[in-house]
Amino acid sequence: MSVNYTTSLSADPDLEVTATSCAYGHLLVDLHAADSVGQEKYTALHDAQTDHADSIVQRDLFERVYKGLSGIRSHYTPLNTLAYS
Numbered sequence: 001m002s003v004n005y006t007t008s009l010s011a012d013p014d015l016e017v018t019a020t021s022c023a024y025g026h027l028l029v030d031l032h033a034a035d036s037v038g039q040e041k042y043t044a045l046h047d048a049q050t051d052h053a054d055s056i057v058q059r060d061l062f063e064r065v066y067k068g069l070s071g072i073r074s075h076y077t078p079l080n081t082l083a084y085s
Contacts, residue, residue, distance in 0.1 A: 002026070
């Protein structure tokens with residue numbers, strides 16, 4: 001059982017409008033609760049999918065950089081050799 005106390009600032013309130021407004025308020029609360037069922041699970045799934053996609057991009061970038069490196073590398077980069085010449 002739910003009891004709702006509503007007051008009006010008007011000296012002659014329209015009780016039918018006030019009662020309808022209260023009923024709509026309760027209906028909206030119930031609809032919101034029904035609409036948010038599973039929302040936390042959906043959000044967690046979406047976050048996991050986004051993290052997975054980001055990790056794939058990072059892995060692919062690492063592989064491209066790693067495979068692009070020469071097997072024989074000197075200790076000096078071209079910038080260092082220019083600085084010492």
